[in-house]
Amino acid sequence: MGAEQLVLAVSTVVVALRPHPETGRLTLWLPLVRRIREPYRGMWALPGEPLRPEDDLATSARRTLERTTGLAPHYLEQLYAFGAVDRSPAGSGEDRVVSVVYWAIIRADEDARAIDGENVEWFVADEAPHLAFDHDTVLAYALARLRAKMGYSAIAHAFLTDEFTLAELRQVYEAVLQRPLDPANFRRQVLASKRVVPTGRHLSGTAHRPPALYRLAVPIPSADPARVVAAGHPEQEELT
């Protein structure tokens, strides 16, 4: 037992929707980085970095996203702080690491511009390899929470551009929730929620009847506590 140090790191689970290589259906993908040193050398892990004293937690997550994908996040949210003492292999003289984990959601249009960083590779989220540290748990938790949050918040829009068709929005839900939704009922529910406003424009060039384009009525609410509190009487759906 040497002089163990306590280190604070920030990791980010970056998710985007891309077609599945086999079925062609939209699925969640995420970038992982291959570890180039011990411990867990050679294994895949979530991207991250130690927190610098001059950085906010979110700033660190943003930089990690930049480094691994070349992108700036439009949606970033804190997930959880993982701090079990045995997260790094015990007795190896390694530092004890507490990781604050963030989520970032990549929009379809940005995803096209994504550039892989050093030792970065994208994986289908549900088919990711066994990961270093406790990152299997972290990833599973992130996915479970993302799916749960789809039900009561507007994060689905974080995957889409400003203008979108209701079919596109529905496909996001179907991809993340992994089940088909009734187009007729979906349309009514979304319109009834007033979250979405028709732009008057229509999407042309489709194989069939041109669908109407919509825009978000209000921006996606931030999950940042400071903003949630400042918003006065918080709605349940805005709290995690």
Add this chain to the structure above:
Amino acid sequence: MGAEQLVLAVSTVVVALRPHPETGRLTLWLPLVRRIREPYRGMWALPGEPLRPEDDLATSARRTLERTTGLAPHYLEQLYAFGAVDRSPAGSGEDRVVSVVYWAIIRADEDARAIDGENVEWFVADEAPHLAFDHDTVLAYALARLRAKMGYSAIAHAFLTDEFTLAELRQVYEAVLQRPLDPANFRRQVLASKRVVPTGRHLSGTAHRPPALYRLAVPIPSADPARVVAAGHPEQEELT
């Protein structure tokens, strides 16, 4: 600008239900500690401590609870990690502090045994004084989240003993949500949810008809990611 160090601390928002000093109705209370050194000397703050390298985050929260109330927590959940760079007054040469905040819920029977620690005093949650650091925000967020979570989880039971009447359970909801609930409908909803099982026993000594006693059918689900993930197909209501 001296050599700033990065420090990781764990704070705990401890809540219990006690009668309001004026109205006599049940309300949320919490213990605060008076700061005995700079910065914010003399102000009230959330109890907490720097994380020791040999402690899990939850272990640290547990010790804080022990130190301020003499109790061991039956319900403990991680809330959020606060890490803005200016949380401590800037330029004062103070360390930069990242705080992982936990919630602890005190049951009615334990609350009776609570002993105040050094410089500890309890306050009605909604009438707490202006706090040190960003603890006003932290507290507001904790209360908002507690109220939201009452709607879709079983945490209300964290305030109660093993055996309880439906009226007691309803009073917990009413106290936290700050609005009256229809006893008839409340009873049906709770019974329909199957979360609760009659013990067959009745509470005697009441002024009127003796109410039936109930017990939790399944323990309150832990919000710990490791357990949530291990539980297989997670229900939405178990996720935060």
Add this chain to the structure above:
DNA sequence: CCAAAAGTGTTACCCGTACACCCATGA
């Protein structure tokens, strides 16, 4: 004009709410 997706209408059902009412007990 045909296929297929966009979009509308209709109906049955579940669930939350409101509220009238009966039951059991201590005082």
Add this chain to the structure above:
DNA sequence: TCATGGGTGTACGGGTAACACTTTTGG
């Protein structure tokens, strides 16, 4: 026996799910 909270019955209304149907385009 009466006041009071415990406990039951019932009817209304909003929201969701299922699915038949009409509309609009490209080929």
